[in-house]
Amino acid sequence: xxxxxxxxxxxxxxxxxxxxxxxxxDTVELPNGKHATRxxxxxxxxxxxxxxxxxxxxxxxxxxxxxxxKMNLEIPAGKLELNEDPRECAIRELKEETGYSALxxxxxxxxxxxxxxxxxxxxxxxxxxxxxxxxxxxxDEFVDLVTLTLEESLxxxxxxxxxxxxxxxxxxxxxxxxxxxK
Amino acid sequence: xxxxxxxxxxxxxxxxxxxxxxxxxDTVELPNGKHATRxxxxxxxxxxxxxxxxxxxxxxxxxxxxxxxKMNLEIPAGKLELNEDPRECAIRELKEETGYSALxxxxxxxxxxxxxxxxxxxxxxxxxxxxxxxxxxxxDEFVDLVTLTLEESLxxxxxxxxxxxxxxxxxxxxxxxxxxxK
Numbered sequence: 001x002x003x004x005x006x007x008x009x010x011x012x013x014x015x016x017x018x019x020x021x022x023x024x025x026d027t028v029e030l031p032n033g034k035h036a037t038r039x040x041x042x043x044x045x046x047x048x049x050x051x052x053x054x055x056x057x058x059x060x061x062x063x064x065x066x067x068x069x070k071m072n073l074e075i076p077a078g079k080l081e082l083n084e085d086p087r088e089c090a091i092r093e094l095k096e097e098t099g100y101s102a103l104x105x106x107x108x109x110x111x112x113x114x115x116x117x118x119x120x121x122x123x124x125x126x127x128x129x130x131x132x133x134x135x136x137x138x139x140d141e142f143v144d145l146v147t148l149t150l151e152e153s154l155x156x157x158x159x160x161x162x163x164x165x166x167x168x169x170x171x172x173x174x175x176x177x178x179x180x181x182k
Numbered sequence: 183x184x185x186x187x188x189x190x191x192x193x194x195x196x197x198x199x200x201x202x203x204x205x206x207x208d209t210v211e212l213p214n215g216k217h218a219t220r221x222x223x224x225x226x227x228x229x230x231x232x233x234x235x236x237x238x239x240x241x242x243x244x245x246x247x248x249x250x251x252k253m254n255l256e257i258p259a260g261k262l263e264l265n266e267d268p269r270e271c272a273i274r275e276l277k278e279e280t281g282y283s284a285l286x287x288x289x290x291x292x293x294x295x296x297x298x299x300x301x302x303x304x305x306x307x308x309x310x311x312x313x314x315x316x317x318x319x320x321x322d323e324f325v326d327l328v329t330l331t332l333e334e335s336l337x338x339x340x341x342x343x344x345x346x347x348x349x350x351x352x353x354x355x356x357x358x359x360x361x362x363x364k
Contacts, residue, residue, distance in 0.1 A: 004253060005246040005324040016197045016205055018221040021299055023198055023205050028248060031324050038248040039200040041223055043299070064187040066210060066220040067301040068294060071186060079298075109339060111347040112250060113295040114302055116261075117203055117225070119249040122347075142187040142213050157291060165293040165304075165347045172354035179361040 005031050007038070020044075020079070043120035047090040048077040050108070050170035051100055051127040057147035058174065059098050059130075060167070064142065073146060073156070074164045077122070086123040094127055098145055099135035102127035108173060113165060122166050124173075150178055187213050189220070202226075202261070225302035229272040230259040232290070232352035233282055233309040239329040240356065241280050241312075242349070246324065255328060255338070256346045259304070268305040276309055280327055281317035284309035290355060295347060304348050306355075332360055 007028035016023040022042040030036055051059040058075070065072040078093035080086065090105050110123045137143060148156070153171045156162040162171070189210035198205040204224040212218055233241040240257070247254040260275035262268065272287050292305045319325060330338070335353045338344040344353070 003246075004244075004326070007246055007248050016221075018207065019219070020221050021223070023223075025200065026248060030322055032322070034322060036322055037201070039198075039202050040249050041203070041205075041300075042249075043296075046298075062186075064185075064189055065294075065297040066189050066208060067222050067224075067299060068297055072294070072297050074297070077298075109350060110342065111345050111350050112247075112254070113347050114225075114300065115247040115250055115254050115256070115346055116228075116259075117249060118223075118296065118300070120296055121345075140212055140214070140216060140218055144186070160292065163293050163303075164297055165295050165351065168291060168293050168351055169347065169354065172351065172358060175358055176354060176361065179358065 007036075010035060039117055041118040041120075043118055044082070045080045045121045045123070046077055047080065047086050047093060047123045047125060048075045048166040048170065049090050049094045049105075049125050049127050050075060050174060051094060051098065051102065051130060052174065053130055053147060055147070057149055058153055058171065059100060060146045060148060061097050061143040062146050063144075072164055073162050073167065075167045075170050077166060087125065090123070090125040090127070095133070096136050096138070097141070097143055099133045100127070100130045101133055103129035103131070109169065111169070124166065124170060126173075150174060189218075192217060221299055223300040223302075225300055226264070227262045227268075227303045227305070228259055229262065229268050229275060229305045229307060230257045230348040230352065231272050231276045231287075231307050231309050232257060232356060233276060233280065233284065233312060234356065235282075235312055235329060237329070239331055240335055240353065241282060242328045242330060243279050243325040244328050245326075254346055255344050255349065257349045257352050259348060269307065272305070272307040272309070277315070278318050278320070279323070279325055281315045282309070282312045283315055285311035285313070291351065293351070306348065306352060308355075332356055
């Protein structure tokens with residue numbers, strides 16, 4: 001069942017082998033026997049962290065994103081290193097980007113960002129019982145910390161100022177928890 | 183403020199010009215004056231549709247996704263054609279993929295899927311007052327329709343069987359509406 005409509009690879013052409021992504025074009029055989037091409041981006045995967053402070057505010061980072069040519073407000077996140085455990089990555093990235101250590105780091109969902117052309121997967125974690133420490137960003141990483149209440153976060157989504165997929169999933173998840181607690 | 187930490191483009195190298203994506207590598211100047219490279223995927227953008235049937239079930243499509251090498255359960259979606267209005271695209275794609283026409287098609291959020299390396303944006307719409315008709319998929323499109331209750335959808339997210347970003351955002355949004363209505 002999970003391979004119904006399978007597209008067998010007829011040939012595969014490497015296009016680009018970068019530091020972050022690889023690109024290839026596969027020629028595939030469709031279920032009707034015809035051939036088609038698929039443009040594919042391979043990515044190592046990443047984690048994102050829903051971190052709620054002891055003041056009940058979400059911890060976000062604001063950083064310049066070259067593909068968008070603007071600053072973008074997002075949950076703390078980072079790419080998986082080779083063979084890195086996602087939970088270890090989440091603990092590391094939260095500490096590096098924000099200075100926060102979390103006594104509890106619990107997975108709550110995972111998702112593909114763009115299954116039409118990319119295999120990037122993001123593992124989302126909820127960080128709780130935060131302890132503030134010193135941030136330690138990569139030398140070439142420039143980020144500002146922003147903390148927001150749930151109400152403020154939802155307003156920024158409505159206003160089109162929070163426009164990042166993983167961040168919207170995290171904020172909606174937080175809202176669902178909040179509505180259930182009422 | 184929105185350009186703090188701006189990364190000026192020093193040079194830009196085209197890598198690939200495909201049917202769906204373009205790839206380039208930019209050399210940028212960081213805020214500290216150093217140079218770095220950015221691997222960038224350019225994408226035309228897309229729409230996704232949260233369609234709730236008159237039986238209060240979400241309409242999903244199950245299709246083979248080559249980047250994942252498996253079938254993937256997602257809300258109806260499709261790429262924007264050149265200069266296409268997102269709402270028109272949502273009406274068109276819902277009809278083509280599922281056969282449903284919606285009397286109301288309301289935008290509820292938009293988001294970048296992978297702002298670290300891609301500029302793909304997805305506009306999400308809520309389709310209401312559905313009328314069933316005949317699906318009209320592209321000749322080379324193979325999809326199965328699946329309808330699920332909210333409870334079933336949430337169970338599939340928890341089970342790791344719904345693992346698509348836009349689909350999780352849509353289902354969480356539906357759950358929030360449902361919790362608020364209680």
